[in-house]
Amino acid sequence: MPTPSRIYTAALVVIGDEILSGRTHDKNIAQVASWLQIQGIRLKEVRVVADETDAIVEAVNTLRARNDYLFTTGGIGPTHDDITVDAISEALGVPAIVHPEARAILEEYYTTRGGLTEARLRMARTPEGASLIPNRYTGAPGIRAENIFIMAGVPSITAGMLDALTGTLEGGAPLLSETIGCWVGESEVAELLRETEKAHPTCQIGSYPFWGEGRTGANFVVRSTEADDLAACTRDLTTGLQALGRSAVFGGI
Amino acid sequence: MPTPSRIYTAALVVIGDEILSGRTHDKNIAQVASWLQIQGIRLKEVRVVADETDAIVEAVNTLRARNDYLFTTGGIGPTHDDITVDAISEALGVPAIVHPEARAILEEYYTTRGGLTEARLRMARTPEGASLIPNRYTGAPGIRAENIFIMAGVPSITAGMLDALTGTLEGGAPLLSETIGCWVGESEVAELLRETEKAHPTCQIGSYPFWGEGRTGANFVVRSTEADDLAACTRDLTTGLQALGRSAVFGGI
Structure with missing residues (x-):
């Protein structure tokens, strides 16, 4: 690590x-x-x-x-x-x-x-x-x-x-992020989000609900400074959504 | 008063x-x-x-x-x-x-x-x-x-x-405001703004510059909880701008 x-x-x-x-x-x-x-x-x-x-x-x-x-x-x-x-x-x-x-x-x-x-x-x-x-x-x-x-x-x-x-200030590793969109009420996947975040300690998952086309959706934003962890967490979240019968839209809705 | x-x-x-x-x-x-x-x-x-x-x-x-x-x-x-x-x-x-x-x-x-x-x-x-x-x-x-x-x-x-x-919280007199727009660089009227504000102690004057149509302008927002003072200050500012050869656009640009 x-x-x-x-x-x-x-x-x-x-x-x-x-x-x-x-x-x-x-x-x-x-x-x-x-x-x-x-x-x-x-x-x-x-x-x-x-x-x-x-x-x-x-x-x-x-x-x-x-x-x-x-x-x-x-x-x-x-x-x-x-x-x-x-x-x-x-x-x-x-x-x-x-x-x-x-x-x-x-x-x-x-x-x-x-x-x-x-x-x-x-x-x-x-x-x-x-x-x-x-x-x-x-x-x-x-x-x-x-x-x-x-x-x-x-x-x-x-x-x-x-x-x-631009470029003149000392900074650390940039905070990387991936967004996954899903037509799901965020309350239906609250447990999945919590567990997935817990399994990836360097990552935070934000959940941003919206309403459109007469239904509820949410974008889930995974953030980390570590590219490998970010990819793994995003993959687990996608798999978890699919296990619940939901398709994940990479890049967000 | x-x-x-x-x-x-x-x-x-x-x-x-x-x-x-x-x-x-x-x-x-x-x-x-x-x-x-x-x-x-x-x-x-x-x-x-x-x-x-x-x-x-x-x-x-x-x-x-x-x-x-x-x-x-x-x-x-x-x-x-x-x-x-x-x-x-x-x-x-x-x-x-x-x-x-x-x-x-x-x-x-x-x-x-x-x-x-x-x-x-x-x-x-x-x-x-x-x-x-x-x-x-x-x-x-x-x-x-x-x-x-x-x-x-x-x-x-x-x-x-x-x-x-709405309407359930106790509030005071609402802060009233009037906006005057003018095609003028705000630095040209800085002294007028300062003097006009000083002459009307219950009023504040904010100055908000902009650029458009190839020239500089500014909106001046006069604020007060006292309607009479607000009107007097706005009138003095308008007169002052006219004395400098500028026309004031009531309601702002």
Whole structure:
């Protein structure tokens, strides 16, 4: 049996009243979650907090201490409600400064766009000691401060920042998964799922019911960092479903 | 000036590995957020946690103590990975029991659907002392335990449970909002936003940039529980935008 890999973990803090009011449907949780999977980093927890310094500081300090990486989205624009940089500086106990490199990027970007005003200069501020994450869309960079990655709230800009970070973070073995779909009520196979998972200690089986075509079905997702165990567990589950007279649809329904 | 209303707050815990892995895009945050707005209850924080007892207990105990209401979604089905009821019972320090009324509902529901098996009976379990939230779709009820509302992970079922709860929770004055759209870079009006908000202490102004038709725009959302203040702040912001030579689109772009 291979040595279990070190598991790298991350958390995400989504900052924004607009998510908590229901006005904006968050897209960053799914985007960051999917990206982390590919990096071999496990997303352990997400918090959505208001545009309030205390709420941001609490979430950031709790989650950065117990994870390898912490990501934040939102609150890094030029307006008065963009307080993420100040709050994270406070959490880290360092001043917020104008980052010379960020200032140069923004000066260049706004040369043909009306100049670098005081409001725009806010987007060059970082916690002291931070480095930058490139933003090829609107100039204003993301920020890396210690193990914290500060990204935009607008999902397309965050996507570009994640792209810039791809392959740069140390991760463990990626969590592999296989999905089996079946037209069966999940309550009919609860015992099979439990027993199959127990027989394969490195695997977890998730069960996700749905309704369609007038009947009930479920997708079963088997996850493991160990490819051999994953294959064996998936095979046993398929065989078990067949023994109950059900056909398993590899890849899910 | 009217006496400021008592503000009622809620938090939401989304329970599920499938959200953290990026496999499933959460729809419950936006749904619960929008519903709470209508009830006059402010959503203060959301946490997404894994299907792990310790993670659920920590989130539930922290958030139920500092909010009027706590909602959870996910983990109340019949399979081994559905551990929400056990975890919340542990958080409350009470045993998980088979709720007689829930058992009767499920016996009835499964009469024509293969009977109430041991796996299905799991869905009749609640923390001791809890009451039920009707589920008109699949029988298995939601649960109210103290100030905690335990709901399904499947968004359509959660929608039905929220519907059943509509108007039953004490809330404060609903947070009202007006949206003004403008074809302007938000950095050009940052000072106007800051000054206008400062002049109207019961109002908050959020700024949400977007790009479209080859140019930059932003929606400004003014929020207040006081209708008169909201109208005055919105009017001042509109006038301010016009003074800068910009037209404001009432209702947003």
